[in-house]
Amino acid sequence: MKLKVLKSDITTIKVDVIVNAANTSLLGGGGVDGAIHRKGGSEILEACRKIRATQGKCNPGKAVITTAGNLPTKYVIHTVGPVWNNRGEDKESLLANCYTNALRLAIENDIKTIAFPNISTRIYKFPKKLAAKIAIETVRSFNQEQIEEVIFVCFDEENYNLYDKLLRI
Known part of the structure; x- marks a missing residue:
């Protein structure tokens, strides 16, 4: 599986599936979640x-799949993802579960690019450097041939530089 990083708006990326950093309600919010719901339109909200x-709300570390709307x-x-309020193994494992469960759903739905x-x-407020390390290590260790490409899409320069540096190791 090929891994790469882009500095871009995830709502413009042409892949089989994009991942939304959702909240437990699944009904939209701020940041990436709000952008995906706004640009994707009412089909995504209705599916959520x-x-x-x-099933009720979606707990931290879990994942669900919907249509992409527009x-x-x-x-x-x-x-x-987990809310970072203090350092703890549980927060780190919950974040890793976000990536693992998303990748599992991708395989179940015959996804090639994510x-x-x-x-x-x-x-x-999860520390960016730790989050990047967890994301890359989790995806690398997933080791599934069906998924051809994983793109980490960073909206800001700081995250882009962190991912870029870690992917070169």
């Missing part, structure tokens, strides 16, 4: 409402 009606991708995988945002690093 149906998921909530059957986005240039087939699907959106919504995953809920784009991840910087999960939990903005509003949820």
Whole structure:
């Protein structure tokens, strides 16, 4: 599986699936979540409402998949990252689970290309350097041939530089 990093807006990336750094309600919010819901349109919100009606909220570390609505991708995988309020193994493993569960859903849906945002690093205040390390290590260790390319899409220069440096190691 090929890994790369881009500095871009994830809602413009043309891959099979983009990952949304969602909140537990799955009903949109700020940051990446809000941008995906706004640009994707009402189809994504309606799909999320149906998921909530059957399973309830989405807990941290878990992931669900929906249509992509008006986005240039087939699907959106919504995953809920942990809120960083103190250092703890549980927060790190929850963040790793976001990537693992998204990749599992991708395989179940015959996905070849996937784009991840910087999960939990903005509003949820997960330390960016640690989050980048967890993201890259988790994806590298997943080791699945079906997924051909994983793109880490960074909105800001700081995250881009962190991912770029780690991917070169």
